[in-house]
Amino acid sequence: MAGKKNSIALLLSFSFVLLIGLMLILLLIQIPIWLLLIISLIIAALLTVNMIRILHQQFEQISQTAVQIANGNHSLRIPELETKEFCALGKDLNFMLEKLDKTIYHLAVHREELRLVLSSIDDILWSQSSEGKLEWANEPFQKLFGNIGKKDNVFYTDIIRDPYLLSIIKDCGSSKDKLMKEIVMDNHNYLLSASHNDQAKRCIFILQNIDEIKQAEQMKKDFIVNLAHELRTPLTAISGFAEAMEDNINETNTRYLKIIQNHTQRLIHLISDLEQLIRLERTAAIELQVINLATFFANIAFILSPMVEEKGLYLKIELDEDLPYLTCDPFKLEQVFINLVQNSLRYTITGGITIRSQKLKNEALFEVCDTGTGIDNIHLPRIFERFYVADPARNKTQSGTGLGLAIVKHIVQLHQGSITVQSELGKGSVFSVFLPLLQAPETH
Structure with a gap:
């Protein structure tokens, strides 16, 4: 194979020596200079054509191999070539292909891991293009909105039917700000989050069911209201009796009674603040x-x-x-x-x-x-x-x-x-x- 690598160099050297020899012979037999130049040009042209043919063949080998690799045959490699320069280029390309194979393998592993993670999440996730075309959606999305299968050119407007959710998604598409909004859909509470991938020109949505959180919040509010109601009556009674006792006790007990009154009033104020906060949280209405x-x-x-x-x-x-x-x-x-x-x-x-x-x-x-x-x-x-x-x-x-x-x-x-x-x-x-x-x- 070493001989093949140097064949072009040997051919060029031999051709050069042959050309010089022919020129000397022609000079000795006194052929005119113009004829000598024509013969030299013909020989040089033949040598150039032959060299171009060899280089073209090796270039075609690299090109055909690259096309097959681009079509998915990643195991294919560029063969060892005769020309030293093309051989070095082939080795560099093969080294690059090895690195590319490793990168593709790691990307495939990460993609599968991401698929497993997304499939195990109960939250509803999907990605759509800037035009509204669904790029991918996890299983909970398809359970809620309908199966999209492997159809091409499916848009979110073809799957999602809730008017309020559709309007939010549309507004999100026209804004680059990150979205986080609570919505009610089919008597369930959801938290919708959206973020933009500017590089891929996509928007990723997460829809989380927060029914349990809302239920827990309501239970907490009900507990506070009931607690405040149960405490207000005895505290009011304690405060009233303490005021009634002020005129009938000595100076020392008056100081103790004052402490009781202060702490009772503090608890009453706390209950009032709690009740006010719960009332504010229960309604978003304001009278302008x-x-x-x-x-x-x-x-x-x-x-x-x-x-x-x-x-x-x-x-x-x-x-x-x-x-x-x-x-x-x-x-x-x-x-x-x-x-x-x-x-x-x-x-x-x-x-x-x-x-x-x-x-x-x-x-x-x-x-x-x-x-x-x-x-x-x-x-x-x-x-x-x-x-x-x-x-x-x-x-x-x-x-x-x-x-x-x-x-x-x-x-x-x-x-x-x-x-x-x-x-x-x-x-x-x-x-x-x-x-x-x-x-x-x-x-x-």
């Missing part, structure tokens, strides 16, 4: 009205003035003249600012609280700023959770129920708004409430 913000906040200042004056603090209201009115549920929004100010009062020793308003492009911003002790950054992500108290030890005498800020967040979300907090230890806190500039519903 157009309110005058100056009058609205003047009323809040009047309600809170006894608590503010008792602590020797100030409460300032600074309203944006460009935002005289707001469409909201006034009773629920009043609770938001009362809770926020009361929360600030608990942890403000000197200075006071300022409520500011500002009109933004499409929303209104309300800030409740205090000069209190501030909140450590580690507590800020959880500050709106139920029963979460950032630092129970910092003001035990003024600690609340741990539900006030949770109620605030829920009411703000009912208004399609959001709330954030910025705080620094020793420098106070700023609670920012963002509310959309809604239109009040027309009345007839």
